[in-house]
């Protein structure tokens with residue numbers, strides 16, 4: 001029997017392991033393990049996977065269960081240590097071969113090695129695939145060891161060498177249904193988990209919903225044509241694709257997105273936005289390859305550049321940031337949105353992340369862990385890679401980055417709708433003071449019905465003084481490491 005181990009690939013389109021398993025003429029089943037590690041607490045004291053992420057995952061799995069059912073492929077689920085659960089399934093079913101996608105990540109690589117060993121013991125084979133990126137690793141014009149040191153260089157090399165994604169694979173063909181009682185039990189279990197989860201998410205999970213969103217953004221509403229100009233808008237849902245939760249969970253293949261994007265490219269005036277969106281997808285690839293290459297370094301205190309920065313582990317300050325109560329409305333709006341629905345726009349992420357590290361000086365890994373817990377599009381390589389970049393310890397050589405916690409409001413939230421939506425305490429504050437309400441006179445505050453320190457906090461630190469302090473710490477640390 002062929003066994004397809006589902007990891008971050010909760011779909012049936014563009015799924016080579018499934019296609020090849022079904023082409024093998026052997027009966028095929030699939031399995032997914034809810035990884036117990038996600039129930040562990042982080043150093044900062046919260047669970048690694050929040051209810052929103054879990055809910056989105058359950059929705060992806062419910063849809064996969066249905067889609068696999070239509071192909072005659074039963075799906076089993078369990079929770080625990082992935083290798084132990086796979087070992088157990090190899091005992092319960094006559095598994096001769098396991099097929100799965102490889103993933104970047106330390107724990108992921110440990111699981112792959114553990115599965116290899118378990119399969120050897122069970123005298124079963126293993127077949128590994130790459131499907132998490134747009135570009136297949138074997139098609140890179142350099143070895144992983146020679147991965148360029150900046151995304152810009154990486155993109156340039158790929159464009160120069162005209163490296164393109166491979167074609168997506170055909171849809172899997174169905175098999176004579178393999179009846180397993182456990183398939184029905186899986187459906188009931190997933191429904192129970194779904195009913196028990198109360199979380200709200202920006203979008204709903206599942207392959208069908210992913211394909212619907214793509215179709216809408218690319219072809220029906222055609223908002224994609226304005227991607228280059230609008231992608232940094234903070235509040236508007238259609239300003240960017242919002243495909244990341246499905247791509248990260250594997251309900252949507254990045255290659256499928258690229259294929260459909262090429263159809264858009266043929267349209268008049270589409271080139272600039274299409275190319276910009278392709279760049280975004282390539283940036284995701286870059287972070288994936290970076291994690292494949294650098295492994296543990298992507299989680300180290302000093303990051304890839306091994307800069308021995310002193311980070312604070314101040315829980316009170318960290319909690320004010322997590323809950324969106326720093327007194328800087330632009331930071332707080334993004335953080336509140338993240339907590340409420342598991343998503344916030346790219347520039348809101350950048351501002352919030354850089355504020356934690358480059359103003360508050362809190363350990364970047366605490367912030368990355370908070371994002372990991374709450375983002376429904378969490379992708380370990382993109383998240384940790386982005387955090388390192390903003391803290392000045394990742395790829396590129398951008399050094400210390402100033403945080404536009406006030407000025408960026410005028411650029412990215414020019415009419416203040418984003419801040420007013422997520423920080424309603426500031427509803428009556430005029431736009432000129434919206435991003436820095438602490439600068440208002442007492443009279444202005446009264447007129448805006450704002451009792452600072454009561455309705456909304458005073459700034460947790462002075463932006464200028466704290467930035468100056470962190471800049472000095474950063475420069476000292478860079479000097480001491482060179």
Ligand SMILES: Cc1cc2nc3c(=O)[nH]c(=O)nc-3n(C[C@H](O)[C@H](O)[C@H](O)COP(=O)(O)OP(=O)(O)OC[C@H]3O[C@@H](n4cnc5c(N)ncnc54)[C@H](O)[C@@H]3O)c2cc1C
Pocket residue numbers: 231240241242243244245247248277280281283284285287344345346347349350353371375377378379380382383384386387
């Ligand atoms: C601190 C920080 C943490 C982040 N963590 C994650 C994460 O865990 N998972 C994640 O998918 N993205 C992450 N991002 C990148 C980016 O913010 C999101 O991909 C983007 O906001 C998703 O919205 P969208 O689907 O509308 O993107 P679009 O702008 O429509 O882009 C299309 C796709 O390209 C990819 N993409 C877009 N921007 C980036 C980027 N800067 N880096 C890498 N890939 C990108 C995503 O897959 C996205 O769905 C992070 C950014 C920062 C600054």
